[in-house]
Structures are given as structure tokens and as C-alpha cells.
Amino acid sequence: MRVKSRERDGVTILDLSGDITIGQGDVELRKEISELIFNEKKKIILNLRKVDFIDSSGIGEIVRSLTTIQKNGGILKLLHLEAKVRDLFTITRLITVFETFENEKDAVDSFN
Amino acid sequence: MRVKSRERDGVTILDLSGDITIGQGDVELRKEISELIFNEKKKIILNLRKVDFIDSSGIGEIVRSLTTIQKNGGILKLLHLEAKVRDLFTITRLITVFETFENEKDAVDSFN
Amino acid sequence: MSQANSSPIPCETVETLLVELNIPSDMDLVNMVVDLGTSMIGLKGFSADDVSALRFAIHETMVNAILYGNKDKPDARVNIKFYLKGDCFYTDIEDEGTGFDPDLLADPTAPENLLNVHGRGIFLVKNLTEDFKVKKLPEKGVRVTFCRLKRLER
Amino acid sequence: MSQANSSPIPCETVETLLVELNIPSDMDLVNMVVDLGTSMIGLKGFSADDVSALRFAIHETMVNAILYGNKDKPDARVNIKFYLKGDCFYTDIEDEGTGFDPDLLADPTAPENLLNVHGRGIFLVKNLTEDFKVKKLPEKGVRVTFCRLKRLER
Ligand SMILES: Nc1ncnc2c1ncn2[C@@H]1O[C@H](COP(=O)(O)OP(=O)(O)O)[C@@H](O)[C@H]1O
Ligand SMILES: Nc1ncnc2c1ncn2[C@@H]1O[C@H](COP(=O)(O)OP(=O)(O)O)[C@@H](O)[C@H]1O
Numbered sequence: 384m385r386v387k388s389r390e391r392d393g394v395t396i397l398d399l400s401g402d403i404t405i406g407q408g409d410v411e412l413r414k415e416i417s418e419l420i421f422n423e424k425k426k427i428i429l430n431l432r433k434v435d436f437i438d439s440s441g442i443g444e445i446v447r448s449l450t451t452i453q454k455n456g457g458i459l460k461l462l463h464l465e466a467k468v469r470d471l472f473t474i475t476r477l478i479t480v481f482e483t484f485e486n487e488k489d490a491v492d493s494f495n
Numbered sequence: 496m497r498v499k500s501r502e503r504d505g506v507t508i509l510d511l512s513g514d515i516t517i518g519q520g521d522v523e524l525r526k527e528i529s530e531l532i533f534n535e536k537k538k539i540i541l542n543l544r545k546v547d548f549i550d551s552s553g554i555g556e557i558v559r560s561l562t563t564i565q566k567n568g569g570i571l572k573l574l575h576l577e578a579k580v581r582d583l584f585t586i587t588r589l590i591t592v593f594e595t596f597e598n599e600k601d602a603v604d605s606f607n
Numbered sequence: 608m609s610q611a612n613s614s615p616i617p618c619e620t621v622e623t624l625l626v627e628l629n630i631p632s633d634m635d636l637v638n639m640v641v642d643l644g645t646s647m648i649g650l651k652g653f654s655a656d657d658v659s660a661l662r663f664a665i666h667e668t669m670v671n672a673i674l675y676g677n678k679d680k681p682d683a684r685v686n687i688k689f690y691l692k693g694d695c696f697y698t699d700i701e702d703e704g705t706g707f708d709p710d711l712l713a714d715p716t717a718p719e720n721l722l723n724v725h726g727r728g729i730f731l732v733k734n735l736t737e738d739f740k741v742k743k744l745p746e747k748g749v750r751v752t753f754c755r756l757k758r759l760e761r
Numbered sequence: 762m763s764q765a766n767s768s769p770i771p772c773e774t775v776e777t778l779l780v781e782l783n784i785p786s787d788m789d790l791v792n793m794v795v796d797l798g799t800s801m802i803g804l805k806g807f808s809a810d811d812v813s814a815l816r817f818a819i820h821e822t823m824v825n826a827i828l829y830g831n832k833d834k835p836d837a838r839v840n841i842k843f844y845l846k847g848d849c850f851y852t853d854i855e856d857e858g859t860g861f862d863p864d865l866l867a868d869p870t871a872p873e874n875l876l877n878v879h880g881r882g883i884f885l886v887k888n889l890t891e892d893f894k895v896k897k898l899p900e901k902g903v904r905v906t907f908c909r910l911k912r913l914e915r
Contacts, residue, residue, distance in 0.1 A: 405670055406634060438666055439728035447724045467659050474734045475727050476716040517824055518788060550820055551882035559878045579813050586888045587881050588870040626790070629781040635804055636780070639797050646793055 384408030384434075386415050394426040394491045395419055396462070400433030403441030412441075416448045425457040426494045430487070432463035442471060449481065462490045496520030496546075498527050506538040506603045507531055508574070512545030515553030524553075528560045537569040538606045542599070544575035554583060561593065574602045620693040625651075628687040632677040632702075637669045640687055647689050648696050653757055660735040661696065661755050667728040668700045668751050676702025676749060695737070695754040706749035709733070709741050774847040779805075782841040786831040786856075791823045794841055801843050802850050807911055814889040815850065815909050821882040822854045822905050830856025830903060849891070849908040860903035863887070863895050 384407060387398040397415060402408055419427060429445065431437075445461075452459045461483045464472060472478045484490035496513040509527060514520055531539060541557065543549075557573075564571045573595045576584060584590045596602035625647050630636045644665045645658050653661075669685065677683035688699040713720050715727045733739045736753035744750055779801050784790045798819045799812050807815075823839065831837035842853040867874050869881045887893045890907035898904055 404666070436662065436666075438663065438670070439725075439731060440670075442727055443724040446722055450722055471663075471731060474731060476721060480721060516820070548816065548820075550817065550824070551879075551885060552824075554881055555878040558876055562876055583817075583885060586885060588875060592875060624783070625785065627781075627783040629778070631779065633804075636801075639800055643793050643797065647790075650787075650789055 384411055386411060388415065388419075391487075391491050392495070394428055394494050395424045396428045396430055396487070396491075398430045398433065400435075402436045402438075403434055403444065404436065404438040405440035409440050409444040412444050412448060416451055420451065420455045420457070425452075425455075427452055427457060427459050428462050428484075428487075428490050429459065430462040431468055432465065434465070434468060437468055437471065442475065442477065446477065446480075458494065460484060460490055460493065462487055496523055498523060500527065500531075503599075503603050504607070506540060506606050507536045508540045508542055508599070508603075510542045510545065512547075514548045514550075515546055515556065516548065516550040517552035521552050521556040524556050524560060528563055532563065532567045532569070537567075539564055539569060539571050540574050540596075540599075540602050541571065542574040543580055544577065546577070546580060549580055549583065554587065554589065558589065558592075570606065572596060572602055572605065574599055622697075623691045625689045625691060626687075627689075630685050630687070632673045632679060632681055632683045632685060634670070634673060637666060637673070640669055641665045644687075644689050644698060648755070651691065651696065653696060653755070657696070657755050657758055661698070664732045664736050664753055664755070665698055665700075667732050668698070668753070671728060672700050672702035672704075672751070675707070676704030678704070692754070694757040696757075697738075697752065697754040699750050699752050701744065701748050701750045703748045706741055706743050709739065776851075777845045779843045779845060780841075781843075784839050784841070786827045786833060786835050786837045786839060788824070788827060791820060791827070794823055795819045798841075798843050798852060802909070805845065805850065807850060807909070811850070811909050811912055815852070818886045818890050818907055818909070819852055819854075821886050822852070822907070825882060826854050826856035826858075826905070829861070830858030832858070846908070848911040850911075851892075851906065851908040853904050853906050855898065855902050855904045857902045860895055860897050863893065 384399060384401040384403050389396050389398070403412065429448070449459045461481050463485065464483055472481065482493070484493070496511060496515050496519060499510040501508050501510070511524070515524065541560070561571045573593050575597065576595055584593065594605070596605070626643060628640060628643065630640065641662055645662045648658055648661055672685045673679060677685065683703045686701040690697045709729055712729060713726055715721070715723060715730050720726065732753060736755050738752065738754045740752045742750045742752070780797060782794060782797065784794065795816055799816050802812055802815050826839045827833060831839065837857045840855040844851045863883055866883060867880055869875070869877060869884050874880065886907060890909050892906065892908045894906045896904045896906070
């Protein structure tokens with residue numbers, strides 16, 4: 384997995400790409416989130432558009448990101464869940480705990 | 496395998512790319528050569544630069560191209576044998592029956 | 608919730624073995640097994656949705672076989688079989704462990720579990736496949752089986 | 762000409778099975794077996810030259826097993842083993858045929874054969890690998906074996 388971090392209107396967007404699976408991706412994501420928290424970022428979007436494959440460890444890591452960010456007073460939203468990823472979030476009912484967007488501007492604006 | 500045919504100074508150059516293996520590539524090459532012979536092309540270069548993998552059937556097909564073209568009064572030369580392909584031609588001593596070039600202009604000029 | 612062990616699925620016909628594979632417990636090999644399985648299912652005329660469901664299921668079950676079944680011992684083997692029964696693409700994954708009872712796993716969609724980091728693998732596999740089974744083998748080890756019935760493209 | 766059956770190669774040590782694979786006689790599967798074998802050899806620290814030599818050898822031997830050994834009968838199986846002995850990467854490919862004597866094949870580099878269309882496969886495999894062997898199996902079928910000793914990158 385690769386992560387690119389950028390800012391838009393005071394919101395931090397992490398563009399994730401590749402696979403988020405056990406041992407490759409989950410650890411990087413955890414590190415990235417710790418760093419954002421250390422830097423006191425509170426408004427965070429995970430952009431999943433370029434994620435090819437996610438396994439249950441990757442999903443678990445996104446859940447961990449949510450709870451870690453919330454514990455530190457931040458907010459996490461998800462952007463661009465492609466059909467297969469959305470299915471996994473639907474089956475596990477995680478779709479009910481995440482705010483998700485299909486349009487980046489809408490996602491950013493929703494923080495303000 | 497894909498074949499692109501082009502002319503340069505009266506010489507026909509076939510740019511081969513992909514794999515030349517049993518069932519995929521060997522048959523296409525044979526058809527392409529028949530067509531050139533039908534169209535009375537006599538000066539032919541096989542450009543192997545973009546060939547990723549060649550098996551013994553592919554090598555056999557290049558030998559068949561040589562003998563078919565010669566029988567019809569034409570000449571076949573080879574261009575850009577990349578290291579691995581060159582090794583196969585060296586081990587089988589086919590390097591001794593083909594004229595080979597590393598530079599397209601030299602190959603074309605050699606016909607005149 | 609899960610279709611496992613529910614109504615009989617319409618593919619109890621003759622079994623055609625496609626590929627059998629035996630590998631050491633090396634996480635680096637999981638992708639190869641997944642690729643082999645998904646290529647097979649593609650070749651057999653299943654849809655892209657079927658391929659991606661099985662990609663997930665094979666990946667999860669392979670990871671579990673290596674981590675939980677074989678406890679990451681590199682010498683312990685995993686045996687994989689891909690076979691067809693009519694329109695069902697079956698996968699058997701055997702490890703050298705002592706197995707588990709999938710009916711005793713916590714429901715990851717229950718409110719108290721919804722934010723857990725772990726525990727969604729088998730739940731998802733059961734939901735993406737049919738006929739999920741865990742069977743202790745007579746000599747030693749455990750076989751996890753699931754199949755995917757050909758779906759219409761959505 | 763070929764290194765086969767010449768001086769003993771320095772890898773007669775303990776055998777570590779990497780992957781065993783059993784497939785039907787389907788030419789569409791040859792690439793998967795080749796990819797699996799070459800990924801394994803890459804993972805084991807062999808060089809790009811070693812990988813490409815084995816890519817060729819596995820491809821040729823698989824094609825022969827399907828065409829000559831199993832005479833293209835889809836039900837006939839091919840069994841493949843990849844294993845290490847020290848610094849040698851071994852491949853066994855078994856088909857259900859009656860075999861052949863590699864020492865009786867015509868030399869494709871002899872002047873009268875140089876322009877033949879066929880007959881270079883096994884010759885090349887023998888030259889790119891060590892320890893090439895063909896063995897009739899006790900029950901039925903034939904096993905072709907070759908290995909590649911780790912080379913220095915050129
Ligand atoms: N092959 C196996 N052998 C033994 N136990 C297993 C195996 N596969 C799964 N399990 C058990 O089932 C549990 C749930 O697995 P899973 O749903 O994949 O979630 P997770 O891996 O996140 O715990 C595992 O924690 C493990 O105890
Ligand atoms: N697995 C096999 N079973 C039976 N015969 C084989 C097998 N592999 C090779 N042969 C025999 O060896 C011959 C030479 O094979 P090869 O060197 O690959 O050249 P080609 O395939 O071009 O004939 C084949 O024509 C066939 O008669």
C-alpha cells in the first residue's frame with residue numbers, strides 16, 4: 384500500500400492505493416494515523432479510490448483508525464468506496480458507523 | 496504476440512512484441528510471412544526488441560520463416576536480439592544461420 | 608446472516624478436480640495461491656464478481672491456515688484444492704492445526720463487536736460463499752471448504 | 762554440449778519441498794505453473810538469469826508433458842514439484858505417458874538438423890539446467906527432473 388497525505392480547506396486527505404492487507408498496508412496505515420494525531424490533525428478523510436484489494440485485517444485497521452481518531456477528538460470520514468469494498472462494509476454493517484462520500488468536495492465541505 | 500508491419504527504404508520490418516510461443520505467436524508469424532511472400536516482399540527484417548519470451552516453437556517458427564522466405568527468393572534478417580533470446584540462438588547455433596543486427600539503420604542498409 | 612449450512616445448494620454433482628497445490632506456511636505464497644485460484648475461476652467462465660468474492664475468500668482462509676492452523680511454523684504445510692461441481696467452484700484449504708468451530712465465533716455485526724479490530728474474516732467468507740464447512744481430518748489437521756455458485760453479473 | 766549426467770553437481774543435500782501442484786492437461790494453465798515456479802525461485806534469492814532459464818525450462822517441459830506425455834487428453838493430470846536441495850532449485854514434472862529416452866533425440870545443432878522446425882526444446886532445457894533426467898514411474902507415467910544451480914549474476 385502507498386499513502387499520500389495532502390490538505391484541502393483544513394481537512395487532511397490520505398490517498399491510499401494498492402492492497403491493504405495483513406502485513407502490508409495495515410501497519411503503514413496505523414503509523415500514518417499516529418502521525419496525524421501527533422500533529423493534532425482532527426479532520427481526516429481516507430480516500431479509498433485506488434485501493435485494489437482489502438482484507439479483514441485492512442478493514443480492521445480502518446476501524447482502528449476511526450476509534451483512535453475519535454478518542455483523540457478527531458473525525459474520520461471515508462471517500463470513494465468502490466463497489467467491492469462497499470460490499471464488505473455493507474455485509475459487516477460497518478457502513479452504519481462510517482460517514483462515506485462519493486465526491487471529494489462534498490466530503491471536505493461536510494466538516495465545515 | 497502482436498505484429499506491426501512497416502516499410503523503410505524498400506525493406507519490410509515486422510515489429511514483433513509479446514510472447515512467441517506454441518499456439519500464441521507461432522501461427523500469427525506464419526500467416527504474416529505468407530502474406531509478405533504473396534505480396535512479393537523480398538527484403539524482410541524481424542525486429543525482436545519487444546519480444547518478452549520465446550519458446551522452442553517460436554524459435555522453430557523463425558527458422559521456418561527463414562527457409563520459406565529463402566525458397567521464395569527473399570532474404571530474412573533479425574534485429575535486436577535481447578540477451579536472453581540471443582542465448583537461445585547461440586546454444587542452438589542458429590546464430591550461425593541468421594544475419595543479426597543491433598541497429599535498425601545498419602540492418603536496412605545491409606540490403607543495399 | 609450467512610448462507611452456510613442452510614438450504615442445499617444446487618451443485619452436488621460430479622466433482623472435477625482442477626488444481627491441487629501443496630505449499631509451506633509462507634505468507635509470501637498466499638498471493639500466488641489466490642492468483643492461481645482466481646485465474647482458474649476466470650477460465651471456467653465465472654463473472655468478475657465471482658472472481659473477486661473468491662479472491663477474498665481464498666486470501667482470508669489461506670492467511671488463517673498459516674497463522675492460526677499452522678501457527679506460522681514454516682515447515683507446516685497447507686494443501687489447497689480447487690474443483691468444480693457443476694456450477695459451483697469449490698476450494699478446500701487444509702492446515703495441520705486442530706481446527707475451530709465456526710458456529711462459536713462472535714457475530715462481528717453485534718453492536719458490542721461492531722468496532723472490534725478483529726473477527727470479520729470468516730464472517731465475510733461465509734457471506735461471500737456457500738457451503739462453508741470446517742472438518743477435522745482423520746489423521747491430523749483441518750479442512751476448510753467453501754464454494755461459490757456462479758452468479759449473474761450485476 | 763549439455764551438462765546433464767556429467768560431473769556430480771554440488772547440491773545433493775537435504776530436500777526442501779516448496780510447492781507441489783496437480784493440474785489437468787490444459788495449455789491455458791501452463792503460464793500459471795511457470796509463474797508459480799519463477800516466483801518461488803525469485804523468492805529464494807536466485808538471480809534474474811536463473812529465473813529466466815527456469816521460466817524457459819518449466820514452460821518447455823510442461824508443454825511436452827501435456828502434448829506428448831498426456832497426448833492433450835484433458836483428463837490426464839500433470840503433477841509438478843518445486844523443491845530445493847541446497848543451492849539447487851529442482852523441478853519435477855510428471856505426466857501419464859510412457860516417456861522417452863532423451864539420449865536418443867537428434868542433435869539439433871548438427872548441420873543436417875540446423876534448419877529443422879522442431880527438436881530444440883529438450884536440448885535447450887538440458888543446456889539451461891543441470892541434472893536433467895527422465896524416469897519411468899513404478900505405477901504409471903513419467904517424471905522429468907531438472908535443477909538450476911544458483912549462478913552469479915552476469
Ligand atoms: N484455520 C484455522 N485454524 C484454527 N483456528 C482458526 C482457523 N481459522 C480461523 N480460526 C479461528 O477463528 C477466529 C476468527 O477468524 P477470523 O474471522 O478470520 O478473524 P480474525 O482473524 O480477525 O480473528 C480466529 O481468531 C481463530 O481463532
Ligand atoms: N513428456 C514427454 N513424453 C513423451 N515424449 C516426450 C516428452 N517430452 C518430449 N518427448 C519427445 O521428445 C521429442 C523432442 O521434444 P522437444 O525437444 O521438446 O522438441 P519438439 O517438441 O520440438 O519435438 C518430442 O518430439 C517427443 O517425441
